Amino acid sequence: MIESKYLEFDRIGWTGKTDVWNVLSKHQGSVLGQIKWFGRWRQYCFWPSPETIFNPECMADISKVIKELMNRR
Numbered sequence: 710m711i712e713s714k715y716l717e718f719d720r721i722g723w724t725g726k727t728d729v730w731n732v733l734s735k736h737q738g739s740v741l742g743q744i745k746w747f748g749r750w751r752q753y754c755f756w757p758s759p760e761t762i763f764n765p766e767c768m769a770d771i772s773k774v775i776k777e778l779m780n781r782r
Contacts, residue, residue: 711771711777718744725752728778734772744775753778 713720715735722729727746732743732755743756753775757763763771 711774713767713773715767716741716770718774727782730774730778742780744771753782 710720712735717733717735719731719733720728721731721743724746728744729746730744732741732744733739740758741763742755742782744753744755746752749755755771755775
């Protein structure tokens with residue numbers, strides 16, 4: 710698990726080639742979206758859950774985790 714000020718990133722799966730991560734609210738524990746591999750773009754991307762809103766700090770945290778996953782790959 711990876712944590713930031715407002716978010717938790719929980720690895721929930723492995724496809725055999727790439728990770729799948731849930732992005733969770735630290736305050737409510739709800740799933741805000743997933744980070745997973747997008748084959749056509751050949752990179753990790755963020756799929757937000759419906760009806761979610763993100764401020765610049767949260768988006769920066771999500772981007773940082775995606776960059777870390779890309780560096781590991």
